[in-house]
Amino acid sequence: MSGTDATRVLVIGGGIAGTAAALGLHKAGFEVTVYEAHPDTAEDIGAFLTLASNGMRALAQLDATDAVTAVGFPLTSLRLLDSDGTELTHAPLGEVADPGLRYRCLRRGELNAALQGEAVRRGVRLRHGARLVAVTDGPHGVTARFADGSTAHADLVVGADGLSSTVRRILTPGVRPGYAGQRVFYGYSGTAPGPNGTGVITFVRGSETTFGYAVAPDGQTYWFARVSTEPLPVGGSAHPAPWREDLLPLLRKDSAPAADIVAASQGPVMVVNATEMPLGAVWHRGRVLLIGDAAHAASPATGQGASMALEDAVVLAKALRDLPGAPAAFAAYERHRRPRVEHNITVSGGLSRGARTPARPGPVVARPAEPDETLLRQLDWESRLFAAPPEQP
Numbered sequence: 001m002s003g004t005d006a007t008r009v010l011v012i013g014g015g016i017a018g019t020a021a022a023l024g025l026h027k028a029g030f031e032v033t034v035y036e037a038h039p040d041t042a043e044d045i046g047a048f049l050t051l052a053s054n055g056m057r058a059l060a061q062l063d064a065t066d067a068v069t070a071v072g073f074p075l076t077s078l079r080l081l082d083s084d085g086t087e088l089t090h091a092p093l094g095e096v097a098d099p100g101l102r103y104r105c106l107r108r109g110e111l112n113a114a115l116q117g118e119a120v121r122r123g124v125r126l127r128h129g130a131r132l133v134a135v136t137d138g139p140h141g142v143t144a145r146f147a148d149g150s151t152a153h154a155d156l157v158v159g160a161d162g163l164s165s166t167v168r169r170i171l172t173p174g175v176r177p178g179y180a181g182q183r184v185f186y187g188y189s190g191t192a193p194g195p196n197g198t199g200v201i202t203f204v205r206g207s208e209t210t211f212g213y214a215v216a217p218d219g220q221t222y223w224f225a226r227v228s229t230e231p232l233p234v235g236g237s238a239h240p241a242p243w244r245e246d247l248l249p250l251l252r253k254d255s256a257p258a259a260d261i262v263a264a265s266q267g268p269v270m271v272v273n274a275t276e277m278p279l280g281a282v283w284h285r286g287r288v289l290l291i292g293d294a295a296h297a298a299s300p301a302t303g304q305g306a307s308m309a310l311e312d313a314v315v316l317a318k319a320l321r322d323l324p325g326a327p328a329a330f331a332a333y334e335r336h337r338r339p340r341v342e343h344n345i346t347v348s349g350g351l352s353r354g355a356r357t358p359a360r361p362g363p364v365v366a367r368p369a370e371p372d373e374t375l376l377r378q379l380d381w382e383s384r385l386f387a388a389p390p391e392q393p
Helices: 016-027 053-061 065-069 108-121 166-171 241-251 258-263 305-322 326-353 373-379
Strands: 008-012 031-036 048-051 073-075 077-081 087-092 103-107 125-128 132-138 141-146 151-154 156-159 178-189 200-205 210-215 221-228 237-239 269-276 288-290
Touching (some): 016 031, 016 053, 016 305, 031 151, 053 103, 053 305, 053 373, 065 108, 156 166, 178 241, 210 258, 221 258, 221 326, 241 258, 241 269, 305 326
Parallel strands (some): 008 031, 008 156, 031 125, 156 288
Antiparallel strands (some): 048 103, 077 087, 132 141, 178 269, 210 221
16 A cells, blocks of 8 residues: 555544554655544643653654654663662663663653644644544445544544544444553652752652652652552542542652652642553454554553554554555554564553562563664664565575
């Protein structure tokens, strides 16, 4: 399938996966329109995330590095403390030698806005406030219908509408993410103790929690906590004091700086359930494909969700660019992506569910290995994506 055929693609969801996919498809020559249900970019504005080196590498292939490095701040080392605040390790994080590939800490809303702004700048059509209600795959294309009664017709639909994906519900009714064993708290404080400086992300292996924080150049501390407990009621929410007061007694069992950081929080504390998709879920049918969290959401324990979504965007664009027709392209995309993302679901879920044992706390973070040659080829925009491994001579 070639972009010269003026193939029209509807991307449902203007978050990280959807907007990045639009950038990739536009670069490959496709006619792309993004439909986002929210009226602006403020979804999950209270949460933040890290982009790992592999995610930054994918951004570079989409020519979007500058747009993203204009927000957030880089992380160059990882520090691990025990429950007493004693430093266990302090090591480089990711591919620190290349400034464009360094880990980056960003608010989710800022990243969404940066990617959406770049997409619009390039001429990608982006429609806010368009909530999908139905998709009909017919003999001559696919039609999307929205809550306001409008419709859109195209050759392909990419479902990038996240954990509560409407496209997934239409494609595979009854398949949905499950609880991964932890609640995740996010917040911001004015200061953090100790001469950490910027560029360091600190993890605390607490007796009841896994805690992490990083200090931005302006002095604000971004923090999160993962707590093994019963799930929140459906939806989760953000509230100023109640969630903070629920968390503080757990943190005060330790001598590490976590409790002081949370006690100094400014503004709401956001709490969500860590969730994950079941392995082997269907990703595509006919002219409709799922990507990002809609297809393979994982618990946040490895910190790879956003980076995996950016990888998806590059590989999908290459598959549709290089292969003849959607069935071949979607099958190749799945063959290249499924082993990697499902390994992440397994590892991250294991960290979430195994973080608390009677004997000892488990690992607090899974640092991805340096990219292997297979991943480098998959993400290299100039290399061709094959439907099957090329035969060896």
